[in-house]
Amino acid sequence: MTEIAQSLEISRTSAENAMTSLGEIGLVSDAAVANGRGAGRPARRFSFERRSGFVIGVDIGVASVRVVVADLTGQVVRYESFDGVADSRGGAEKLVVVIDDVRSTLTASTIPTSRVRAIGVSLPGIVDSSGRVTTSVVIPEWSGVDIGAQLASVFGCRVSVDNGVRLAAVAEHHLGVAQLVDDLLYLSVGNRIAMGLILDGRPRRGIHNAAGDIGRLAFPGLVTETGQLTWRTGEDAEKVFSLARAGDSSAVSELGSFIDQLARGIATLVLTVDPAMIVIGGGLSDAHEQLLDPLRQALDTHIGLPFSVPLVKARLGAEAASHGALVFAFRRHAADIYGLESMPVPPITPLRVDATLLPVRTQDDSTFSG
Structure with missing residues (x-):
């Protein structure tokens, strides 16, 4: 004392x-x-009493639902990955799946629901500041639904919801590869192309909560109206990259064109925002020599100015959005978590094995999912 x-x-x-x-x-x-x-x-x-309360981050997707639980110091005590909501019919059934996944994680952790002080949720779509899904082309049944209020009524705590790519950017800034910069552009390149933007250390939402929904505009010719990447020489990115590695001339040509168009779109964004770093996440970020190296070269060519913006691979991989949702919950609900409005977000400590981030993979994950 x-x-x-x-x-x-x-x-x-x-x-x-x-x-x-x-x-x-x-x-x-x-x-x-x-x-x-x-x-x-x-x-x-x-x-x-670090375990007197817990905070949860949830990343909801069609391929997987990921749940991360942290104590009051930010130490992650449980991480679980489940099948996604793709096979569930209707918006209500999809929500039940997510609720069951969170409950299963708490049960496995022997944590009573009464000790959960806040939940952060990541999902694909445009979400307003209250947690209502404005629109989602990935989970259209949730468009217009206040997912945050639905979950809050079940778990009896405060719930905040935001766009998944934006929260992945938050995670990379708070505990990932971009901890030392306050202006970064996070680009998720997987099945779709989407962006998250951190300016002055804070995620940029925009007046209509649509900041980052740039796939169809910034990358014309690469994506469909829903933002889905399209490929000519293979049924998916994995096949095209595999054919290109084997020397298939058509695949090599398509991949070169893809990288050039991707670099052109990124250059437009870079010259608009002038970030300190570009972070590439999503499934395609794993293709180092086939994507990141030539992308850096093409980007310098398109920018054409006497400076180079560092372009790096995201550190947290598929776990980024769930950990970003966790950071989001700590930031938005400090009063509910600690009883103090001005408490900063603690340093989130992921589950680790031999000092490296624990990779948690499920059968629905692959190198080129995103």
């Missing part, structure tokens, strides 16, 4: 009152004290 009072430069009485308040909301508890020999008031020590 004395150390707390001294470090905060407040009276011991004020420190005692504050610690009592924190104890009442379950954030701190009395810690064991070794018997002292000196005279005077006995020492009183405290410990932070």
Whole structure:
């Protein structure tokens, strides 16, 4: 107690009152004290109750649903990946699948629902600031639905919802490859092309919550009206890249054209925003020598100015959006999590094995999914 009072430069009485308040909301508890020999008031020590509450991040997609659970210090204590909502009929059934996945994760973690203090949700689509899905071409049944309110009524806590690619950008900025920059362009290149933008350290939503929905406009000829990538020489990207590696001239030509058009679109975005870094995520980011290296060269050619913007592979891979949803929940609901409005987001610590990020893959994942 004395150390707390001294470090905060407040009276011991004020420190005692504050610690009592924190104890009442379950954030701190009395810690064991070794018997002292000196005279005077006995020492009183405290410990932070990191597992008195939990925060959840959920990434919802047609191919997978990923759930990540963290304690109050930001330490991830559970990560689960489930089949996506593609096979579920109707919007209500899809929502039930997500609810069951979150409940299963809590059960496996032996965490009661009552200890969940906030949930962040990532999903494909344009989402307004209240959590209502404005439109989603990937999960059209949820267009116009307040997914946040639906989940809040089930789990009895605050829920915030945002676009998945935007939250993937948040994750790369908070705990990924872009931690040292505050202006970055995150581009997800997988089955679709989508963008997330971080400016001055904050995700850019835009007045209509549509910032980043640029696939059809910035990359004409590469995508369909729904933003889906199209290929001529193979049924999907994996096949085209495989044929190109084998020397198929048609596939090599298509891949070269794809990279050039992709670089042209990125150059337009770079010269509009002037970011400090470009982060490439999505399934195609794994194709280093076939995509990232020639993309860097083509980008420098299209920008044509005496500077080069670093273009790097995303660090968090398929886990980015779920961890971004976790950061989002900590940021939006500090008062519900800690009882304090101004608490910063803690440093999120993912599950790790041998000091590397634990890769969690499911059967629906592949190198070229996205």
